[in-house]
Amino acid sequence: MKNDFRPRFERHQHLVAPIFLIAVLLLVAMVRAPQLFTIDGIGGAIIVVTPLILATLALTPIVLVGRGGVDLSVGPLLGFINVGLVKWLVETGHASPITVVAYIVSAGVLYQVLIATIIIYVRISPIIVTLSGYLVLSGVNLVILDRPSGVAPEWMQSWGSGTSILSPVFFILIAMVTFWFVFSRTSFYQQILLTGANERMAFANGVNTVAARFGAHVVAGLFTATAALTYTALIGSGDPTQGNTYTLAAITALVLGGTSLAGGSGGGLGSILGAICIYLISYILSTYNFGTVAGFVTQMSTGVILVVSLLVNNLMNRRVRAL
Amino acid sequence: MSDAKDKVLARGICKRFDETIALRDCSLEINPGEVHAIVGENGSGKSTLAKVFSGVVLPDSGTVSIFGETPRNPMHARALGVATIFQEVLVAETLPVVDNIFAGTDDLWNRSRTRAEARDQSRNLLKQFTGTEINPDTLVQNLPLSVQQWIVIVRGMLASPRLLILDESSAALDLDATGRLHVEIRKRRDAGCCVVIVTHRIAELIHVADRATVLRDGAVVGELVGVNINESNLLGMMSAKHVTLKDKAKPPPATEHPASDVLLSARDISVGSSARPFDFYLHAGEVVGATGLDGQGQVDFLHAVAGLHPPFTGSISVAGHDDVPKPVRDPSEAAANGIAYISGDRAHDGIFPNLSIFENFALPFYRSTFGEFGWIDPRPLERAFAKEIQRLSIKVGRASNGITSLSGGNQQKVLIGRVLAASPNIFILDDPARGVDVRTKRELYAHLKEFAERGGAVVYLSSEIEEFFDFADRVLVFRNMTLFRTVLSANFSEHALLAAMFGDLQPSISPSKMQGAIVT
Numbered sequence: 001m002k003n004d005f006r007p008r009f010e011r012h013q014h015l016v017a018p019i020f021l022i023a024v025l026l027l028v029a030m031v032r033a034p035q036l037f038t039i040d041g042i043g044g045a046i047i048v049v050t051p052l053i054l055a056t057l058a059l060t061p062i063v064l065v066g067r068g069g070v071d072l073s074v075g076p077l078l079g080f081i082n083v084g085l086v087k088w089l090v091e092t093g094h095a096s097p098i099t100v101v102a103y104i105v106s107a108g109v110l111y112q113v114l115i116a117t118i119i120i121y122v123r124i125s126p127i128i129v130t131l132s133g134y135l136v137l138s139g140v141n142l143v144i145l146d147r148p149s150g151v152a153p154e155w156m157q158s159w160g161s162g163t164s165i166l167s168p169v170f171f172i173l174i175a176m177v178t179f180w181f182v183f184s185r186t187s188f189y190q191q192i193l194l195t196g197a198n199e200r201m202a203f204a205n206g207v208n209t210v211a212a213r214f215g216a217h218v219v220a221g222l223f224t225a226t227a228a229l230t231y232t233a234l235i236g237s238g239d240p241t242q243g244n245t246y247t248l249a250a251i252t253a254l255v256l257g258g259t260s261l262a263g264g265s266g267g268g269l270g271s272i273l274g275a276i277c278i279y280l281i282s283y284i285l286s287t288y289n290f291g292t293v294a295g296f297v298t299q300m301s302t303g304v305i306l307v308v309s310l311l312v313n314n315l316m317n318r319r320v321r322a323l
Numbered sequence: 324m325s326d327a328k329d330k331v332l333a334r335g336i337c338k339r340f341d342e343t344i345a346l347r348d349c350s351l352e353i354n355p356g357e358v359h360a361i362v363g364e365n366g367s368g369k370s371t372l373a374k375v376f377s378g379v380v381l382p383d384s385g386t387v388s389i390f391g392e393t394p395r396n397p398m399h400a401r402a403l404g405v406a407t408i409f410q411e412v413l414v415a416e417t418l419p420v421v422d423n424i425f426a427g428t429d430d431l432w433n434r435s436r437t438r439a440e441a442r443d444q445s446r447n448l449l450k451q452f453t454g455t456e457i458n459p460d461t462l463v464q465n466l467p468l469s470v471q472q473w474i475v476i477v478r479g480m481l482a483s484p485r486l487l488i489l490d491e492s493s494a495a496l497d498l499d500a501t502g503r504l505h506v507e508i509r510k511r512r513d514a515g516c517c518v519v520i521v522t523h524r525i526a527e528l529i530h531v532a533d534r535a536t537v538l539r540d541g542a543v544v545g546e547l548v549g550v551n552i553n554e555s556n557l558l559g560m561m562s563a564k565h566v567t568l569k570d571k572a573k574p575p576p577a578t579e580h581p582a583s584d585v586l587l588s589a590r591d592i593s594v595g596s597s598a599r600p601f602d603f604y605l606h607a608g609e610v611v612g613a614t615g616l617d618g619q620g621q622v623d624f625l626h627a628v629a630g631l632h633p634p635f636t637g638s639i640s641v642a643g644h645d646d647v648p649k650p651v652r653d654p655s656e657a658a659a660n661g662i663a664y665i666s667g668d669r670a671h672d673g674i675f676p677n678l679s680i681f682e683n684f685a686l687p688f689y690r691s692t693f694g695e696f697g698w699i700d701p702r703p704l705e706r707a708f709a710k711e712i713q714r715l716s717i718k719v720g721r722a723s724n725g726i727t728s729l730s731g732g733n734q735q736k737v738l739i740g741r742v743l744a745a746s747p748n749i750f751i752l753d754d755p756a757r758g759v760d761v762r763t764k765r766e767l768y769a770h771l772k773e774f775a776e777r778g779g780a781v782v783y784l785s786s787e788i789e790e791f792f793d794f795a796d797r798v799l800v801f802r803n804m805t806l807f808r809t810v811l812s813a814n815f816s817e818h819a820l821l822a823a824m825f826g827d828l829q830p831s832i833s834p835s836k837m838q839g840a841i842v843t
Contacts, residue, residue, distance in 0.1 A: 007460035011419060187429035194426050197415030204379060204413060205427030205478065206401035215431070265417035 013316055014258025014266060017309040018273035021256075025280035032287045043170075044162035049279040050173045051078070051231040055250040056257070056271040057180055058223035061189075061216035062126070063254060066196030066263025069126045069216070071115070072247055073133030074224055079141045079243025081107050081228035086150035086238030095153035100229070108225030109218055116217035120210055134247065141240035150238035159233035169230050176226050180268045183219065192216050197264025252302055253278045256309055278302060328391045329355050331376065331486055331517050336385035338371055340728075345371040346382070347541045353486070358508060358518045360528045362557060363538035363760065369521045370410060372538070373490045376400070376519065377407035389486060401427065404485030408478075408492040410521075412471050414463045421445040421459035423474050424481065448477045452503060472496055480507065486517045493527060497616045497786070498824070505531050525554055525761065526789060558761060584608070585642060586749055586780050587628065587651075587662070592637030594623035595804030600637055603628075603799070603806070605749065610772065610781045612791040615801035616824050622753065624801065625784050629664035629751040630657030641749070663747035665738055667754030673738045674726050681722035684708050684741050711740030715770065732759040739767065743774070750774060752783035756790060768794045788820050800824055 035041045055074050062069045081104050089095045089103060111133075118129050151157070159168050183189055191212040194202040203209050231243065257274030259266025282298045290297045331353040338346040346368045353359045361369040374380040375387055378400030387393050394400035400407075414423050421438075424445045428435045436444070445459040453473050463471060476492055489508070493501045508531060512518050522528050528535065535547045537560040545560045584607040593600040598620065605611060605628075615621040627634040630651045640648035641660040651657050657664065666672035675683055685704040705722075712719060717736045719729065726734055735755065742750070750771060756764040771781050772794060785791065791798050798810045800823035808823040 007419065007458045007462070010462050010465070011460060186432070187434045188431050190422065190429060191431060193418060194415055194422065197417045198413065201413035201415055202426060204377075204397055204407065204409060206398040207427050208398060208431060211431055260417070264415060 014313060015270055015273065016316065017312050018257050018270060018277055021277050021305065021309060022273060022280065025277065025284060028284050029280060032284055036283065039165055040163060043165050043167055045279065045283070046165065046173065047160060047162045047167060047169045047230070047234055049276060050169050051227045051234060052246065052249055052253060052279060053173065053272050053275040054176055054223050054227035054230060055246045056253040056275045057176070057268055058220045058227060059250050059254050060259060060266070060268055060271045061192055061219045063259055063261060064196045064263055064266060065192045065213050065216040066199060067126070067213075068261075069119075069196075069213075069263060070130065070251070070261065071112075071133075071220060072127065072130040072251075073111075073115070073137055074220075074227075074250055075244040075247035076134050076137035076141060077108065077111055077224050077243075078228045078231055078246050079240060080111075080137050080144075081225060082232050082235075082243060083141050083145040083150075083238045083240050085228070085232055086152070087144050090151060090153055095155075097153075097155060100153060104225040104229055105222065108223075108228070109221035112217040112221035112224070113214070116214050120213055134244075138241075138244060141243070145238050145240045148235075148237060148239040148242070152232050152236045156233050157236060160236050169233055172226060172230055176223065177268075177272065179222075184268055188212070188215055193264055195264075249278055250275070252306055256306055258313060277305070281305060327388055330388075331390065331519075332386075332388040333372070333375065334386045334388075336372070336375055336382045336387065338368075338375070338380060338382050344541050346375070349385070349538070349541070349543050351536050351543060351546075353517045353519060354534075355485075355515045355517050356512055357533045358512050358520060358531055360532035360535040360552070361519060361521045361538065362528060362535050367538040367760070368541040369538050370490055371541075373407065373488050373519060373521050376486065377405050377488055379407075401482070404482075405488065406479040406482045406484035406486070407488040408476050408490065410491040412468065412475055414471050414474055416464035417462065419460045419462055420449070420457060420466070420474060423463050424448070424459075424478050426478060428481065444481075445477075448481070449473065452477055452507070453500070454503075469496055469500065473500070476504065476507075480511070484511075484516060486519070487511055488519045488521075490521045492520075493522065498821070499616065501527065525557060526787075528557070529553060587639065587641050588648070589628060589634070589639045590637055592624075592627060592634040592639065593805065594620045594627055594634055596635055598635070598804035601806040605780045605782060607778050607780055608775050609797075610775050610795050611783075612795035612798035613782060613784045613801065614786065614788070614791070614798060614820065614824065615807070619801040619807075619824075620804035621784055621799070621801040623804070624799070624806075625751060625753055625782065628782060629662060630654050631664065661746075661748035662751060663742040663745065663749065664751045665735075665742055665753070665755055667735075667752075667757035669731065669734050669738065674734055676725075676727050678726060679723045680719055680726050680729065680737060681705075681708060683726045684711070684722075684737055684744075687741060687745060707744045708740075711744055714743075715740050716766065732763045735759055736763065736767070739770070743770070748779055750779060750781045750783075752781070754784050754786060756785065756787070764790070788817050791815065791820070 029036050036045060055078060058074055059071055062071050084107060085095075085100060085103065089100060115129055115133060118124060119126050191202070191207050192215065194207050195209045195212040199209055202212075227246070231246075235242065253274035254271050255261065255274070256277050257266065257270030257272070259270055281302055285298050285301060286294065333349060333351050336346050336349040338344075349368070349372060361372055363369045371380055375382055376389065376394070378394035378397045381395075389400065389403045389405060392403055394403060394405065415426070421441050425435070425441050442459040446456070449455075449457045449470075453470060457466070457470065463474065472492070479487060479489075487508075493504055496504065505527075508518055508520070512533075520528070520532065529552055532552055533549065535552050535557065536543055537545050537547070537557065539560070547556055547560070585604050586607050587605040589603040591600045591602065613621045613625060623632065626632045628639060628651075630639075630653055633652055639651045641651055641662065642648060649656070649660050651660060651662065654664070670676070675686070678686070681704075685708065688704055688707070689699050708722065711717075715736045717733050717740065719733065726737065729737065739755070752771075755767060759767065768790070771783070775781050792815055796812050798815070798820060799806055800808045800810060800820065802824065810819055810823060
């Protein structure tokens with residue numbers, strides 16, 4: 001029995017640190033801000049954390065597929081979908097749910113296919129390609145909408161109020177998380193992991209590594225699209241710059257969740273837990289009065305927690321190998 | 324051409340990598356139900372030829388026909404029934420065993436079997452091949468290299484291939500495991516499968532091959548069938564210099580080493596936790612071999628003597644100038660005391676793959692040749708480089724070419740040249756001839772012998788028993804993480820060494836002298 005348990009624990013060992021961290025943060029929150037545990041508190045929390053969870057899930061397949069895969073442009077892409085939605089659909093009166101969904105999905109997926117094509121066929125390093133994407137989209141967003149303005153589609157306006165747990169955003173989150181877990185049980189996901197863990201091995205054994213890489217980006221596009229939708233619900237308007245902050249937050253959440261930036265190890269559950277950690281850290285710190293430097297204190301604390309959790313992970317890895 | 328439908332054919336294959344011509348006009352035919360060996364020196368192009376069949380390398384010209392079709396890429400080759408077990412142990416370390424075994428069996432959307440089936444099959448197959456129970460969920464990074472090698476082999480066998488290619492697949496296996504692999508190879512052959520093996524182990528090849536194609540400098544120089552596959556024929560065809568078996572018939576060296584010439588002494592060392600400690604003394608002019616089955620402590624012993632990992636207990640020291648023994652506890656102390664270490668695992672422990680041949684050679688000497696203001700004076704280095712190149716007859720293009728442009732054997736020679744140029748007293752080599760062709764191997768050992776005759780001492784590890792004959796003065800056989808028996812050159816025979824490796828008690832030895840005793 002023990003022999004059967006150990007290997008399974010090894011595979012999910014990267015989740016220990018984020019789970020422990022969440023438990024500690026929830027305890028602190030219970031003391032500092034018990035209002036988090038009311039219906040309003042949970043409802044609000046879900047609305048705030050959902051875009052981050054989805055953005056982190058968007059990054060996950062791209063990182064898992066390896067070769068230094070990462071998407072720095074996930075934040076500006078989220079912003080781009082948001083300002084495009086407000087400027088092109090709402091202002092021209094084409095904001096029916098169907099056109100909105102068609103727009104966000106095609107924008108997200110097309111962008112990712114473009115990025116994937118450059119990475120795979122031009123063979124430029126993903127970090128450079130997506131950094132360029134970050135810069136270009138940051139500019140484009142400001143050209144589309146020069147300052148925060150506009151409104152979300154009419155049918156979405158009540159989504160951001162967070163007065164009940166079972167908000168539409170909650171159902172989107174549940175749907176996308178379910179989608180992730182179905183996706184992670186497909187052989188397609190397996191091909192992504194194999195490609196990320198050892199690309200030469202995967203290629204030599206007949207795994208279609210190019211398709212796996214493209215597929216990872218397409219899935220990322222879907223998750224970025226829904227992240228942008230819930231982000232629009234959260235702010236209820238268009239904002240050309242605020243989306244950019246999601247890049248760093250999502251990468252931090254991903255690493256905190258135990259996914260290796262080298263590819264091939266980690267997974268979606270870790271990303272979800274990591275995103276919840278990031279949210280709880282900033283939530284708890286907001287209960288202290290740091291005045292104008294509050295944002296920096298949050299960043300600093302996140303950085304420290306990230307380093308500590310990586311250290312813990314590393315130590316546990318050595319322990320397991322030594323056994 | 325109904326004939327071509329059951330056969331694997333190559334016609335006029337040419338392939339060049341930058342300046343190196345890997346294959347020139349190679350033609351060969353592989354029949355079903357035959358084990359076909361591809362043999363040749365290092366850099367003769369045999370691995371490239373194997374890669375052409377598996378679709379990993381596309382030839383510049385010529386045609387390949389696998390049962391009537393030409394493979395376009397590894398995926399296509401796989402679909403044609405080709406399974407290749409590559410020279411490197413290609414595994415995804417961060418994934419579980421089961422995912423590694425079944426890599427490539429699923430396509431993008433459809434699984435070939437359920438997870439539960441895959442787990443069961445993985446458990447059964449590994450049990451069948453390795454003889455031990457291995458949990459399919461174990462991460463591959465937590466398994467020893469020999470099991471990782473089996474994972475790669477099982478992966479290849481799993482596809483029930485019509486063409487099975489084994490490229491040096493037994494490199495990480497011990498004798499026992501190699502035997503099990505041979506049984507499996509014959510089983511496949513008898514089932515009508517085309518089997519191609521690429522190997523340096525001549526004994527293995529004579530044992531298992533039905534037909535052998537010999538390559539030299541990228542061209543086919545001949546084919547041997549059945550009983551004609553023997554050592555003298557193979558060596559004759561492989562080597563342009565016509566190394567013959569005459570070289571082998573040198574009288575065994577019977578040197579007596581007075582105790583005063585001890586260069587290195589290891590007292591009461593144990594190389595495993597709670598393993599029995601032993602003493603080891605290395606004399607000037609001595610060549611000592613070390614061997615054993617997989618993981619019996621011989622590697623740990625070698626690492627301890629080379630200062631890479633200190634032994635569990637005991638101490639290792641080198642004779643100093645003024646009779647003060649100098650301890651060897653880490654690699655820098657070892658280097659300072661004239662101990663040089665070379666690993667057979669060039670890719671990990673030897674070369675700097677991004678640097679040129681010359682830089683790979685000269686890097687350790689940069690410091691000692693520092694001229695004024697820390698400028699490196701290249702002239703003495705270039706002289707030393709030219710000398711070693713000539714001495715070891717290394718085939719290089721321009722010295723500024725990348726080290727990876729050389730074949731494995733030539734890379735190893737550059738590394739040995741690097742160490743020789745530092746004029747050490749003691750040479751420690753971990754399987755120095757791994758992936759090195761026969762002629763180079765002989766030259767290599769001749770150089771080491773010469774080194775010992777000039778007053779140095781050599782300790783080397785090898786998994787191939789033949790490599791000790793005519794060369795080592797004594798062989799230390801390890802078993803259960805300790806020195807089991809020392810065999811002197813006068814008693815060398817395959818049987819004596821094998822018996823010691825498998826823990827056989829020699830009847831001629833009295834029980835009291837048995838453990839670690841010298842066979843006289």
